[in-house]
Amino acid sequence: MSKVIDPKRSRVIETLSLSKGRRTTGPERSRRIRVRYAPSPTGIPHIGNIRTALFNYLFAKNQNGDFLLRIEDTDQNRLIPESVEKIKESLELLGLKWDEEEHQSKRLEIYKKHLDILKGKDLAYEDDGAWRFKVEKGKTLQWDDVVHGQVKFSSDVIEDFIIIKSDGFPTYHFASVVDDHDMQISHVFRGDEWISSTPKHLLIYQAFGWEPPKFVHLPPILGADHKKLSKREGAKSVIEYIEEGYLPEAIVNFLAFLGWSPKDDREIFSLEELTREFSLDRINKNSPIFNLEKLNWFNSQWLRRLPQKELSKKIKKAFPRYDPKIVGKLTPLIQKRITNVNDFPKLCNFFFEVPKPLDSVVEKGVLSKVAENFVKVSWNAEEIKNSIEDFAQSQKVDKKDLIVSIRNIVAGRPVTPPLYESLEILGKDETIARLKKYVS
């Protein structure tokens, strides 16, 4: 396999490039780490797809390199223009900032010029309006894959493949090779499913006399059924996950651990920490399975690490109908009790609406007296606690029964944040009112 670069040819190609910006030659050129996330705008990328972007980003930033975004919009039929914005939004939500941006549809001229070069070498021929690459049989195509090691194919199993479609747009095989070279990509991160296509790409690199980049073929994230991740199994977009109450930090942390692991046993990593620790040699070869339980755990971990104000803000934003002042007071009480921002109402909606009471386990008369006692209590958790405990003792009522009863009536549910604090926040008048209404 030829790894020789023809400098003359290479320079000719360079001048064809439309993209401006720094362009180095010589050894420097191969040293700079440059990677790209190259989605096709045919929909909103799901979380598995975004993981590829994350790995790209982590590696680039770990190496002080560049992370580029390349929109692969060469399929006119499947193109959904709005998805470009969704792709960007997904990256932004996770904090994955890209350094440069390209759109293949703006580079048609470049592909044409490169086709001409191939024609000149008699390596491309027309077929029904499209152009095919002429595959030389009997060759061995191999590369040292960053995650899989040596992979080898015979060119005998590759047929002449289309590089320019009859509509004038290039196919992935052609465009990605031309672009990766032109954009000086050092490492190509992509899904495993591209392994079988890589020999084609190698052929194109050879045809131009270019040195191929390193290939990093990532195993795909699978569903619990060991099949390609379906919507049902979790193949939702980052945007959806965030709407469902997941934190970007948790999503990033979770995704990074699907197919990668650090040197030690630590599990909680911010994007910045991941960037510092990331290394290619710790990427796994086998396909991980998407596990919502673990995502939930990461989310609860990140939720509790959030500054209280941040969490309040998120809850207020998610539930604008709730009194923000009360939400603020409730936040410290529920921070360790929820695994998801959207769990908030399940625990706290009785602060904002009068619930239907559950049954008391103590006599109504007892509750009536409790309510009376509350009237003269100076309303804070400590005093409420004293009041209830003193009452239980003096009236020979089981404290637990009393608490359960108050909770059942005031909150209308068996599970709430700690009762004394809850009553304090709910307010004296409202607490007494709910008790009285029940006994009446």
Place this chain on the structure above:
RNA sequence: GCCGCUUUCGUCUAAUGGUCAGGACGCUAGGUUCUCAACCUAGUAACACGGGUUCGAUUCCCGUAAGCGGCACCA
């Protein structure tokens, strides 16, 4: 059919030519507790199979099986 990739607890994974094969999620039990969480303790469960190589293989080699992927004018 042809070509290729993969295989450690249910799941994410670590490690190793000699280990009680480690951690985490989940689950179970107990403790703590006003409920739920949180927290603490304990428990549960894995080297796909068969051959080699070796004093010794989960680890190295070769097969087999299973799973997955590719073989488009889609990426």
